[in-house]
Amino acid sequence: MNKYGLHGKLQATAGKGAYLAQILLEASKLVSTAIGCRLYLVSQDSSNPDAVWVTEVWDSKEDHDNSLQVPGVRELISQAMPLLAGRPEKGQELEVLGGTGLEVELAHIS
Amino acid sequence: MNKYGLHGKLQATAGKGAYLAQILLEASKLVSTAIGCRLYLVSQDSSNPDAVWVTEVWDSKEDHDNSLQVPGVRELISQAMPLLAGRPEKGQELEVLGGTGLEVELAHIS
Numbered sequence: 001m002n003k004y005g006l007h008g009k010l011q012a013t014a015g016k017g018a019y020l021a022q023i024l025l026e027a028s029k030l031v032s033t034a035i036g037c038r039l040y041l042v043s044q045d046s047s048n049p050d051a052v053w054v055t056e057v058w059d060s061k062e063d064h065d066n067s068l069q070v071p072g073v074r075e076l077i078s079q080a081m082p083l084l085a086g087r088p089e090k091g092q093e094l095e096v097l098g099g100t101g102l103e104v105e106l107a108h109i110s
Numbered sequence: 111m112n113k114y115g116l117h118g119k120l121q122a123t124a125g126k127g128a129y130l131a132q133i134l135l136e137a138s139k140l141v142s143t144a145i146g147c148r149l150y151l152v153s154q155d156s157s158n159p160d161a162v163w164v165t166e167v168w169d170s171k172e173d174h175d176n177s178l179q180v181p182g183v184r185e186l187i188s189q190a191m192p193l194l195a196g197r198p199e200k201g202q203e204l205e206v207l208g209g210t211g212l213e214v215e216l217a218h219i220s
Contacts, residue, residue: 039211
């Protein structure tokens with residue numbers, strides 16, 4: 001069964017990228033407790049330091065959507081929103097077929 | 111110390127996406143043995159089934175570049191090249207700050 005992947009950018013206003021990244025790193029601790037969360041990475045784009053990228057893998061889209069219920073996540077989102085330079089773009093949705101490196105073993109498609 | 115992230119697309123010719131994905135899943139097994147390989151995920155874009163996405167995290171860019179020396183990797187690359195619809199685009203390079211889900215514990219930036 002493929003997993004649900006999401007790769008998206010959050011553009012902070014000038015000089016706020018590091019602060020936004022901090023908030024998202026806090027969020028990664030919270031969502032790590034959510035059902036079906038297999039990966040939540042926070043990265044910066046060296047060519048655009050106020051852009052923060054989040055790369056996620058979930059057992060399902062539903063699990064991802066439900067993670068908003070995790071206590072503390074909505075508060076972090078409300079902290080992050082004022083730092084954004086505009087509406088967050090919808091991330092790239094991917095079907096994760098397999099690979100290596102996740103804590104959970106990914107069944108390769110046969 | 112941030113890790114080196116790479117997220118890139120390989121566009122296969124019509125109908126060859128699944129075959130290309132298979133080769134890259136094989137590659138993920140090989141590179142998992144390479145020094146500094148922390149993540150190598152193979153995904154498909156549901157809106158473009160002949161596009162295969164590879165999402166990687168390495169301890170360093172150097173480790174990533176050295177992975178070409180892993181026995182069998184060059185052979186897989188030579189299998190994949192004829193399936194491509196053009197020169198592979200350079201992937202998005204990212205500085206992975208931290209997060210959750212990798213087998214290796216990611217130190218969060220303080």
